[in-house]
Each structure stands twice: as structure tokens, then as C-alpha cells.
Amino acid sequence: MVSSTTFRLSLRCLFLIVVFSAVASPFTVLNAADSDIFTRQEDVIYGRKFGTALTLDVFTPTEKPNGAAVIAVVSGGWFSDHGGVNPGSYLPFLKRGYTVFAVVHGSQPKFTIPEVLTDMHRAVRFIRSRANEFHIDPKRIGITGGSAGGHLSLMIGTSGTDGDPNAKDPVDRLSSRVQAVGCFYPPTDFLNWGEPGINALGKGPLAWLPSPFDFREFDGTAKKFVSVTDDEKLLRIGREISPITHVSADDPPTLIIHGDADKVVPIQQAQVMIEKLKEVSVPNELVNRPGQGHGWPTLLKDVDLFADWFDKHLAAAK
Numbered sequence: 001m002v003s004s005t006t007f008r009l010s011l012r013c014l015f016l017i018v019v020f021s022a023v024a025s026p027f028t029v030l031n032a033a034d035s036d037i038f039t040r041q042e043d044v045i046y047g048r049k050f051g052t053a054l055t056l057d058v059f060t061p062t063e064k065p066n067g068a069a070v071i072a073v074v075s076g077g078w079f080s081d082h083g084g085v086n087p088g089s090y091l092p093f094l095k096r097g098y099t100v101f102a103v104v105h106g107s108q109p110k111f112t113i114p115e116v117l118t119d120m121h122r123a124v125r126f127i128r129s130r131a132n133e134f135h136i137d138p139k140r141i142g143i144t145g146g147s148a149g150g151h152l153s154l155m156i157g158t159s160g161t162d163g164d165p166n167a168k169d170p171v172d173r174l175s176s177r178v179q180a181v182g183c184f185y186p187p188t189d190f191l192n193w194g195e196p197g198i199n200a201l202g203k204g205p206l207a208w209l210p211s212p213f214d215f216r217e218f219d220g221t222a223k224k225f226v227s228v229t230d231d232e233k234l235l236r237i238g239r240e241i242s243p244i245t246h247v248s249a250d251d252p253p254t255l256i257i258h259g260d261a262d263k264v265v266p267i268q269q270a271q272v273m274i275e276k277l278k279e280v281s282v283p284n285e286l287v288n289r290p291g292q293g294h295g296w297p298t299l300l301k302d303v304d305l306f307a308d309w310f311d312k313h314l315a316a317a318k
Contacts (some may be wrong), residue, residue, distance in 0.1 A: 030088055037062055038094045040087070046126035047119065047171075049106065054119055056127075057085050058134060059100040066097030068314040069127060069136040071178070073103055073145030073152045078116055078212040080107040089300055092307040099136050101127050105152070109211035113241045116212070117159075120152050121176040125163060129171045142180040142310045144303075147265060147294065148212075150186030150256070151243065154273065157181040157254060158246035180313040181254040182306030185265045185294060188273040189244040191235065194266040201238045247276045253283035255309040257302050259292030283313070 041058040048054060070093045074084045082104050090100040105111075105119040124141065131138040145153045160177035167173045187193075193200035200206040202213030215237050216225040228234055239245045254277055258270040270286055277284040287305065289296060 030091075034088070034091055037091070038087075038100075043082070046103070047122040049115075049119075052106070054106065054122065055082065055104055056123060057082075057102040059087065059090055059094055059102065060134070061094045061097050061099065064097045065099060065135060067135070067137045067316060068098055068140040068142070068310065069101060069134070070098045070310060071101045071103055071124065071127065071141065071143040071153075071156075073105070073120065073143065073149035075105060075116075075145060075149040075152055076147055077209055078108045078113055078148045078152075080105045080116075089303055092303045093310070096307055096311065098142075098307075098310065099134055101134075109214075112215050113212045114215065114237065116152065117155055117241065120156055121160070122171070124156060124160065124176040124178060125171050125174045128174045137316070139179065140314045140316070141178045142182065142306075142314050143178045144182045144306050145186075146184035146299075147186065150183030151188070153181050153183045154186050154188060154243035154254070155241070155246070157252050158243045158248070178252055180252050180310050182309045183254075183256055184299070184302070185258045185262055185267075186243070186256065186269065186273070187265050188269045189242045190238045191242065192272070194268050199238070201234060244273055244276050247273075247280060247282070249280040249282065251277065251280070251282045253309070253313045255285045255287070255306065257287040257289065257305065259289040259294070259296060261291050262294045264294040285309075 038059045038061050041060070043055045044058055045053045046056050070090075072090060074080050076084070085102045085104070090102070093100050101123070103120065103123045105116045105123070108116075127134070127136075127141065128138040143153045143156055156176065156178055160175065163172060163174045163176065165173055190200050192198060193205050198204055202210040206213070215228040215234065217228055218224070219226045228237065256270045256274065258267045260267045267288065274284050274286045287302070
């Protein structure tokens, strides 16, 4: 039987996750004119795991498609749901001719960050495998998201791979690399959160958000998944899920927009990531929003800056 204390804590965590998601991705209401500039294909299955379908929505511009794609990561607090797909925030891309893929990943509290990352790599590969069907150039794919969605965008940007040529599934033989990243206030280094040595793997500053960090591994003897408790393993996973760990010279151009009064994800996370990108000469930019926190009233206008960034770095070869 669940104790009243545990129940109250669960409700509090759920409330914080909902708030976190809403702030990360504010919704806008479409008017009739906006609705006419795209078509929408819902619940396209890009993969399956444990009997569960993984889906994305495809938004195709009705006029002057430019042949490039933008992957929009539907995630706040690593919580993802089809109800979080926000067509209004994709308008700056759609109006410029980008095809937008809104990806819903396996959500916490059921799935942890490493499992979510597997979904995101799969989504990129699937989209690339259907390039002809979706009328996009598989070499011109950008990715965007806010907060947890920004973290996942950076993880794809820095740790995308060429795929396994021997994979049974043809989709898994393809690359999960993208060609540009634009994101809002992303976590980038869970082991140095706000300052060196601060561990935020579901503890300390992120103690209110434990589920995404409840890392599990399969115990062959017990024949079930068990929580990882070994400190060295936890630190290794923490490094693996931190984008800053994976930065290399072949990473895509990256733009980050972050408020310097953010109390959820400190701007230090963006600053250290940008410095790391500079060290290896990856094109980068950090836009600081003075006095702003984890989201701001004019945030959706800043999506235009991502569209500008993608225009610059996803332009068709001449």
C-alpha cells in the first residue's frame, strides 16, 4: 500500500514535471491562415520497443518547400507525449519551407535518459530512411528543442553515429547525425551543474526529478531490470548522457539561447558547452537573454533565430 507521504511526493514531482514541460514549450493557438500553410500527418510509427509504438508527426509546408528538415524534440523534463506537439512553435520553420518532424520519445517516469536517447537516434535514422517519401534531403537535417528537448538535441548533435552496416533492420544502418542544432536552455553537463563537482543525476539541484535518472540494467541472474547503484557506473552514465562529453570537431553548427536568470538550468550549462565547441572550432553562438528564466513571454519569437541559423547552415548546395 502506498503511504500518504509517498503519494504526496509523487504528486509534487508530477506537478513539477507538468510545469517544467509547459515552461519549456509554451503553446500558441493557430489561426485559420496559419493552418493553411502546412499539412499534418499524425502518429507515424518510427520504431517499437517492448511492444510500444514510437511515433512522430510530420508537418509539410504547402508552398515552396526548401527540401530541408527540422526535427522538433517533444520533451520537457524528459516527459514526452503526443499532446505536447505544438504546431504553433513550428510556424517559423514551415513558413520558410522546412518539413518539421515532431518526435515523441519514450517518456519518463517509465523510461530513463539513456533509453530516451536510443529513441532519438532511431527517429533520426527513420526520417533519413524515408527521405524520398517525405521529399527531404537526408544531408540537410536540423534539430531543435527546449530544456530536456534541448539536451536531447545536443546529444544527437554531438553523439550521432554512422549506423551499423551489419544491422538486420535497414533503418539502423543509416546515420543518426544531423547538420545543425538550435536549442533553448539545455542541460549539458550533469556532473558539473552550475559549478564544478555538483552532481545533478536526479540529486542535488535535480532531486525533484528522479525518474529520468533511475538508471537500470538487466540482471541475468534475477531475470529482471534492476537499478544501477554502483557509484562508478552512475558517474560513467552521467558522463555518457552529458553532451559536453561528446564534443568533437565534426559536430554540427550549434546555436543556444539561454536566460541568465534561469533557476532550473543555470546558464553556466550553455556557457561551458559553447566554450567546448569553440575549442574544437565548431561554428557556434550563445544568445543570452538578460534577466530571463526558464522560458520568457517572447520565447516563441526567438524561434525565428533558429530558423535563421538553419537557413545559414542547411542551405542547399549550389
